[in-house]
Every structure is written in C-alpha cells, then in structure tokens.
Amino acid sequence: RKEVEQDPGPFNVPEGATVAFNCTYSNSASQSFFWYRQDCRKEPKLLMSVYSSGNEDGRFTAQLNRASQYISLLIRDSKLSDSATYLCVVTQTGANNLFFGTGTRLTVIP
Amino acid sequence: GAVVSQHPSRVICKSGTSVKIECRSLDFQATTMFWYRQFPKQSLMLMATSNEGSKATYEQGVEKDKFLINHASLTLSTLTVTSAHPEDSSFYICSAHPSGVAGFAYEQYFGPGTRLTVT
Numbered sequence: 001r002k003e004v005e006q007d008p009g010p011f012n013v014p015e016g017a018t019v020a021f022n023c024t025y026s027n028s029a030s031q032s033f034f035w036y037r038q039d040c041r042k043e044p045k046l047l048m049s050v051y052s053s054g055n056e057d058g059r060f061t062a063q064l065n066r067a068s069q070y071i072s073l074l075i076r077d078s079k080l081s082d083s084a085t086y087l088c089v090v091t092q093t094g095a096n097n098l099f100f101g102t103g104t105r106l107t108v109i110p
Numbered sequence: 111g112a113v114v115s116q117h118p119s120r121v122i123c124k125s126g127t128s129v130k131i132e133c134r135s136l137d138f139q140a141t142t143m144f145w146y147r148q149f150p151k152q153s154l155m156l157m158a159t160s161n162e163g164s165k166a167t168y169e170q171g172v173e174k175d176k177f178l179i180n181h182a183s184l185t186l187s188t189l190t191v192t193s194a195h196p197e198d199s200s201f202y203i204c205s206a207h208p209s210g211v212a213g214f215a216y217e218q219y220f221g222p223g224t225r226l227t228v229t
Contacts, residue, residue, distance in 0.1 A: 041225070042223070043221060098218065
C-alpha cells in the first residue's frame with residue numbers, strides 16, 4: 001500500500017473556478033503534512049503546510065483530518081498560472097525524508 | 111532564499127557508462143542531503159540520505175554499489191550512477207537540509223533536477 005495516495009486527475013477547470021484535491025495517507029503516525037507544487041520537468045516547491053486547524057493562504061485553503069487520515073487542498077478563483085501538478089507530502093516520526101503522493105494534475109483553461 | 115543547484119541539468123549517455131550528478135547548496139551549509147528519483151507520472155521516491163562525512167543511508171531496493179553517493183563537504187553531494195542502463199533513465203532530484211535547523215521537513219530545499227536518459 002502506498003504511503004500517500006492521490007487522484008492523479010487530470011482536473012481541467014475554467015479560469016475562476018474553485019477546485020479541490022484530496023489525499024489520503026496510510027501511516028497514522030504521520031507527523032507533518034504539506035502541499036507542494038511541481039511544474040512540468042521542474043523540481044517540487046513548497047506551496048503550504050497543512051495544520052489540523054486548517055489554514056489559508058490567499059486563494060489556497062488546506063485541511064487535515066487526522067481521524068480519517070485525509071488532507072485536502074482547495075483553490076479558489078483559479079488562475080491560468082495555477083496549472084501544475086499538486087503533490088501531497090507527509091513526514092513520519094523518526095524519518096528524515098518526505099513521502100510524496102503521485103500528484104494531481106491541474107489545468108486551468110482560459 | 112536558499113538555493114540548491116544540480117549539474118548537469120540533462121544528460122544522455124550510452125548503456126554501460128557511468129554518470130555523476132552534483133548537488134550543491136549555494137548559500138548555506140547542508141549536513142544532510144537527500145536524493146530522489148522520479149519516473150514519469152510517478153511519485154518522487156527517496157533513494158538515499160547523504161550525510162556529510164559519513165556513509166549514505168540507502169532505501170530498501172536501492173543498490174548502493176550502483177548508486178554511489180559522496181558527501182565530502184557541507185555544500186556538495188554527488189550521486190554516481192554506475193554502469194547505467196536504460197531502466198535507470200529518470201529524473202533525479204536532490205534536496206538539502208540546512209545545518210543547525212531542527213525539523214527536516216520544514217527546511218528542505220530542492221535542486222532543479224537532472225534528467226538522465228540512457229540509450
């Protein structure tokens with residue numbers, strides 16, 4: 001079973017739309033949670049951390065449900081520049097590395 | 111912000127040859143660096159953790175004799191793919207963790223990646 005699972009998409013949405021991505025993780029001992037963004041053939045870049053209380057950064061809102069082992073990312077008022085692959089990432093207690101999901105591909109259409 | 115470089119950005123080599131990839135932290139020291147591999151439409155998978163001055167720690171299934179890692183200074187780690195074969199073709203990405211900063215996950219900076227094609 002994969003550590004982190006995501007719907008690969010693709011999600012094709014018009015500009016201005018709201019889109020949500022979900023992610024589940026298998027290890028209940030997972031400690032920290034993040035959303036990264038990866039553009040085609042580029043390295044991943046941290047988009048935002050995810051906290052149990054939920055957190056918002058501009059048009060982006062992230063939620064964590066520890067009981068269900070589920071993380072979400074909501075993007076409001078989608079822009080063309082939001083087109084990318086969004087990676088759900090977790091860390092585990094005692095491990096130094098990041099566990100990446102396969103990513104969800106988003107394309108925002110004019 | 112912290113910058114990590116990788117060189118080369120792209121390499122094409124013949125089967126059986128060895129390829130060295132460099133990962134440098136340009137404006138900070140990194141005791142720990144990580145090497146990841148990403149096949150098309152798949153996750154980034156950790157290959158190994160590189161520690162300055164000591165042996166790398168390899169993940170299960172990664173051959174340490176095939177993927178040689180050297181972390182001889184606080185700003186440089188190298189990954190050498192020895193006797194490369196077409197199945198080693200992939201996107202190799204390093205990340206670096208600044209020395210003296212607690213919490214690996216919060217402070218990892220990724221290099222731009224190296225695309226390896228073995229013909």
